[in-house]
Amino acid sequence: MRRDRRLFTVGLAALAVTGCTGGPGTAPRAGAAAVDPAFLPQPNAAYDSWVAAFKDRARARGITDATLTAAFRGQGFLPGVIDRDRNQTEFKRSLEDYLAIVAPEEKVTFGRQAYARQRAALNQVSAQTGVAPEILASIWGVESYFGTKKGTIPVISATSTLAWEGRRGRFFESNLLDALRIVQTGDARPNQLVGSWAGAMGHTQLIPNAYQANAVDFDGDGKRDIWSDNPIDAFATTARFLTRAGWRSGQPWGLEVRLPAGFDAGLTGRSRKRSVASWSGLGVRPARGGALPEAGSAAILAPMGVTSPAFLVFHNFDMILRYNPSENYGLGVGYLAMRLSGGAPLVGQFGPDANGLTQADRKALQRGLTRAGFDAGTADGVIGRKTIAAIEGYQRREGLSVTGTPSRGLLDRLR
Numbered sequence: 001m002r003r004d005r006r007l008f009t010v011g012l013a014a015l016a017v018t019g020c021t022g023g024p025g026t027a028p029r030a031g032a033a034a035v036d037p038a039f040l041p042q043p044n045a046a047y048d049s050w051v052a053a054f055k056d057r058a059r060a061r062g063i064t065d066a067t068l069t070a071a072f073r074g075q076g077f078l079p080g081v082i083d084r085d086r087n088q089t090e091f092k093r094s095l096e097d098y099l100a101i102v103a104p105e106e107k108v109t110f111g112r113q114a115y116a117r118q119r120a121a122l123n124q125v126s127a128q129t130g131v132a133p134e135i136l137a138s139i140w141g142v143e144s145y146f147g148t149k150k151g152t153i154p155v156i157s158a159t160s161t162l163a164w165e166g167r168r169g170r171f172f173e174s175n176l177l178d179a180l181r182i183v184q185t186g187d188a189r190p191n192q193l194v195g196s197w198a199g200a201m202g203h204t205q206l207i208p209n210a211y212q213a214n215a216v217d218f219d220g221d222g223k224r225d226i227w228s229d230n231p232i233d234a235f236a237t238t239a240r241f242l243t244r245a246g247w248r249s250g251q252p253w254g255l256e257v258r259l260p261a262g263f264d265a266g267l268t269g270r271s272r273k274r275s276v277a278s279w280s281g282l283g284v285r286p287a288r289g290g291a292l293p294e295a296g297s298a299a300i301l302a303p304m305g306v307t308s309p310a311f312l313v314f315h316n317f318d319m320i321l322r323y324n325p326s327e328n329y330g331l332g333v334g335y336l337a338m339r340l341s342g343g344a345p346l347v348g349q350f351g352p353d354a355n356g357l358t359q360a361d362r363k364a365l366q367r368g369l370t371r372a373g374f375d376a377g378t379a380d381g382v383i384g385r386k387t388i389a390a391i392e393g394y395q396r397r398e399g400l401s402v403t404g405t406p407s408r409g410l411l412d413r414l415r
């Protein structure tokens, strides 16, 4: 089940990535935002008979009729979650794009205020668990934009739809049962059970299985509450997840490093661990100077090549990946943690992309397209569906060949 959970959490990152470009001001609130009809219950007789049979299995596992009635009220088949489940790996983001999405400057600014407001709570949790407060704050930021984007999709509908659909049916049925147990124990009311398309809930986006295995009532109010405005139970729950995974108290996740000229790319990769002394001997240095920290064996990650930003990562980096197995996720959490605790942006520079454009070029292209009347979305330098559609629209209007591909020529025309 752990493997399922880890595979599953990739979906959470995909959601965070596609959902967090608008900033906290655009956070969807339950009942306030226009709801995509694909996320409203649709008639589906096969799903309904599956639910009827499931309810018998749930009763056999100790779920009461009262719980089933309350939890399934207003719930139903959601075609949208099946689309999301099938398309979650559509875009494999580069690290540069990923960081632009999960840790842009305006989010760092917003996050530093949120971190300051929660500092006492985070310090309390950290004192008991040994997980650094900025790491917990960073996961909070990446998962739910510091509690402002916890998701609005009903969890009972989402998990039952995916359990019925069957691709990972047993996994989602298990999560559906754990969601019902949340209602039955009174940890949350049925209408609080909203989250991502895949049933991840609350400040740090836990699926019901992970909730039942790790949830903590840290403030002692009798509820293991990861949903309400007070995130302290969510911080403690995430810290418990990390300590159980093997988090080493007081140790760093990693740091940005400078690689010597001609560094062999074959030495990079998370499986190629060496001692800090060995990396030091090969000429690896902290990007901001000083000596490398001595925190056990470490690997070099340079996901965009050895002349782009590079990182030395320790054991605790692997623990962050237990939350979500994507290396970009781990680097995103580490980078945002560093920025939340006052650190500066990366020293290393990402070079031009495959189209020969830097991030600044891509931002200029997006602004130019929007000026020309084709909405390219937030000028974040990330070329997504909206930017591609804007390029195509512009190319069509201008009588150019319609490729949807960013280019230097296009940028020059739009300047």
Ligand SMILES: [Ca+2]
Pocket: 216, 217, 218, 219, 220, 221, 222, 223, 224, 225, 233
């Ligand atoms: Ca509590």
